[in-house]
Amino acid sequence: MDYHHYRETLAESLAQSELPFAPSEYRARLDKVRHAMVQQGYDALLLTDPADINYLTGYHTFEVSVHACLVCTPERLVLQVASIETGAAVATALVDEIIGYRWENLDDIITPLADLLAPCQQIGIDGWGSGLRVGVMEALSQTIGRQRFSEAGGVLDAIRIVKRPAELEMLKESARITAAGLDAAIQVIRPGMTDNDIASAGAQALLANGSEFMSLQPIVTSGPRIGVIHVNHKRHIIQPNEPVFLEFGAAYQRYTAPMMRTAVTGTPSQAHAATRDLCRALFETLCDAMRPGNTFDDAARAADALLDPQRDRLFFSGVFGYAVGAQFPPSWVEVTGYIAKGQMRPFEANMVFHLPLCLRLPGQWGVGISDTVVVTEQGGQPITTNDWQLYQAADTP
Numbered sequence: 001m002d003y004h005h006y007r008e009t010l011a012e013s014l015a016q017s018e019l020p021f022a023p024s025e026y027r028a029r030l031d032k033v034r035h036a037m038v039q040q041g042y043d044a045l046l047l048t049d050p051a052d053i054n055y056l057t058g059y060h061t062f063e064v065s066v067h068a069c070l071v072c073t074p075e076r077l078v079l080q081v082a083s084i085e086t087g088a089a090v091a092t093a094l095v096d097e098i099i100g101y102r103w104e105n106l107d108d109i110i111t112p113l114a115d116l117l118a119p120c121q122q123i124g125i126d127g128w129g130s131g132l133r134v135g136v137m138e139a140l141s142q143t144i145g146r147q148r149f150s151e152a153g154g155v156l157d158a159i160r161i162v163k164r165p166a167e168l169e170m171l172k173e174s175a176r177i178t179a180a181g182l183d184a185a186i187q188v189i190r191p192g193m194t195d196n197d198i199a200s201a202g203a204q205a206l207l208a209n210g211s212e213f214m215s216l217q218p219i220v221t222s223g224p225r226i227g228v229i230h231v232n233h234k235r236h237i238i239q240p241n242e243p244v245f246l247e248f249g250a251a252y253q254r255y256t257a258p259m260m261r262t263a264v265t266g267t268p269s270q271a272h273a274a275t276r277d278l279c280r281a282l283f284e285t286l287c288d289a290m291r292p293g294n295t296f297d298d299a300a301r302a303a304d305a306l307l308d309p310q311r312d313r314l315f316f317s318g319v320f321g322y323a324v325g326a327q328f329p330p331s332w333v334e335v336t337g338y339i340a341k342g343q344m345r346p347f348e349a350n351m352v353f354h355l356p357l358c359l360r361l362p363g364q365w366g367v368g369i370s371d372t373v374v375v376t377e378q379g380g381q382p383i384t385t386n387d388w389q390l391y392q393a394a395d396t397p
Contacts, residue, residue, distance in 0.1 A: 003083035003100050010090045018092045019058045020253040025166050026094050029159070030056055034074050036155050043120035045072040045152060048131030050328040051254075052156050053079070059093035060254055061085055062213050064328045066103055067133060070095075071116050078116055080109070109136060114143040124152025129335070161323050161336035163350045168374065168383075170255035171324070171352060173210070175372060175384040177250035178259050181206035181218065185248070191240045191265045192397035195220045195233035202248055211250035215332040216258075219247040226358075226366035229317065240395055241266040243365050245358070254326035258354045259384040260370035266395035275314070275367040276390050279357045281306055283388070286320055286339065286355055287373060287380035296321075296343035304341060315360045321353035324372060351375040352383065 001009070016023075033056065037045060047070040053059050057070060059079060066082045079095045081088075082103035089098045099116075101108035117123055117140070125132060128151075141149065163171070185202030199220040206218065220233040223242040238244060242265055249258035264272055282303045289299035303320050321339030324332055332354075337345060339353060351374070358368025369388055373380035 003086050003102075007086040007090055007098065007100065010087050014091045016058075016091070016094055019094055020060070020092075020170075021058065021166055023094055025164070026056065026058060029164070030072075030077065032159050033072065033156060036159065037072070037124070038074065040124075040152070040155060041122055042124040042152060042155070043073060043122045044117060045070075045124045045155065046117070046149075047072060047126070047156070048133075049126060049129040050131060051326055051334065052126070052129070052160070054254060054326055054328070055156070055160055057093040057095050059089055059095075060328075061088040061092070062329070064131075067106070067109055067136060068131065069113070071113070073120065080113060106135070110139045110143060114140055117148070118144055121148060122150065123148050124155055125149050126153035126156070127151050128153055157336040160325060160334065161351055162348050163325060163352050163374070167255065167325060168350065168352070170253045170326070171257045171372070171383055173252040174250045174255050175257040175259070177206055177209045177211050177252060178248050178257055179385050180209040181211070181248045181250060182246055182259060182261050185218070185220070185246055186261060186263055186391050186393070189238065189244050189263050189265060189393035190397050191238050191395065193238050195222055195236045195238065195244075198238075198244065198246070199233040202246065206248065206250050209250070210252065212252065212254070213329075214249060214251045215256055215327045215329050216249055219245070221245050223365060224363055226368070227315070227360040227362040227364060229360070238265060243268075243272060243367060244393065245366060245368050247356075247368065247370070249332045254328065256324055256327055256332040257352075257372040257383050258324065258332055258356075258370065259372065259386055260356065260358060260368040261386065261391060262367045262369055263391035263393040265393045268390045268392065272365070272367060272390060275359050276369065276388075278306070278310065279359060279367060279369045280388050282320070282357050283355060283369075283371065290347055290353070290373065290375050290380035292347050292349050292375065292377060295346050296337065296339045297341055299339050299347075300341045300343065310359070313361065315362055316358075317356070319356070321355045324352055324354045347375045349375055349377065353380070355380075
C-alpha cells in the first residue's frame with residue numbers, strides 16, 4: 001500500500017476524527033485571516049509554522065521536524081505534508097486538499113507547491129517563524145520569482161494573540177493539569193533524591209491527568225543550577241537547605257498554560273523570602289498594567305522600576321511575559337507577543353501571557369514563581385492557580 005492508498009483508506013473512516021474544535025470554529029478563524037489578507041493585498045499566505053497550521057486547520061503531529069506547509073488563498077486551503085504524515089493530516093485537519101510528498105525525496109516538494117502558488121502575485125511568508133526552509137524558499141524563488149514573496153508574519157500573529165472563547169477553555173484545562181503535575185512533584189521533594197526523581201513524579205501526574213505530549217518537558221533544577229537559564233534535570237542530588245525550581249506546562253489540545261513554583265528543603269532563608277516577595281510584587285504590578293489600551297512597554301517599564309534596585313545583584317531575562325496558546329516542541333512560547341521594554345503593541349482583552357518571574361543569583365540559587373494570565377478590562381487575571389508561596393519541603397530524606 002503506497003501513501004496515496006493509505007490516505008484514501010484512512011479517509012473512509014477517520015477523516016477529521018481528531019479535529020480539536022468544531023468546523024465552525026475553524027471557519028471563523030479562516031474568515032478573519034482571509035479578511036486580513038485582502039486588506040493587506042495578499043493573494044496567498046504560505047504558512048510553515050506548525051502552530052499557524054494548527055490554528056487554521058487543526059493539523060497536529062509530534063513529528064514537526066519535516067517540511068509541512070499550508071497554502072491559504074481566498075478560495076482554497078491546501079496542506080502539504082510528508083508521505084508519513086498524510087494519515088495525521090486526514091485525521092486531524094480540516095482543509096480542502098492534502099498533498100503528500102515522499103519524505104525521503106525533498107525534490108517532490110517544489111513542483112506541486114509552485115503550481116499552487118503560480119497564479120498568485122503577492123505571497124506572504126513568515127521569514128522569522130519556524131518551519132520555513134532556506135532550500136524550499138530558494139527553489140520556489142527560482143521557479144516563480146522571488147519578487148512575489150514578502151514578509152507577512154504579522155498577519156496571523158495579530159489574530160492568534162487574541163484568544164477565542166474556545167481557546168480559553170483549552171488553556172484552563174491545561175492549567176488544571178499543570179497544577180496537578182506541580183502538586184505531585186512538590187510533595188516528593190526530599191534531600192538525597194535527584195532532580196530526575198522530582199521530574200518523574202511530576203511527569204507521571206501530568207500524563208495521568210490528561211496531558212498530551214508536551215511542548216517542553218517538565219523543568220526541575222536545584223541550588224546553583226537554578227541560576228543558569230534553560231538547564232534541566234540531570235541526575236543532580238537535592239541537598240539540605242537549598243531551593244528547588246519547577247516549571248511545568250501541560251498540553252491540552254496543544255494549548256499550554258505554564259506555571260513555576262519554588263520549594264526549599266528546610267526553612268527558606270530571609271534572602272529566599274525577600275526574592276519571593278519581589279517576584280510577587282512584580283506580578284501584581286504587571287497584572288495591574290495589563291489592561292486594554294496600555295502597551296506591553298508600559299507594563300514592562302512599571303515592573304522594571306521595581307526590579308531596578310536589585311539589578312546589579314539579580315539576573316532577569318528582560319521579558320516579563322510572553323504570549324501562550326497552542327504550540328509544538330521545542331517550545332510553548334507562542335512568539336506572537338512579548339511584554340518587554342520597547343514593545344509598543346497595546347493589550348487587548350483575551351490576550352494570554354505567561355509571566356515567567358524567575359530571579360537568579362548567578363552561581364548560588366534562584367527563585368521562580370509564575371502564573372499564566374488573561375488580559376481583562378480589570379487587568380491580568382490568572383488562569384493558573386499558583387499560591388505564590390515558597391513551599392517548605394522536608395529537610396531530611
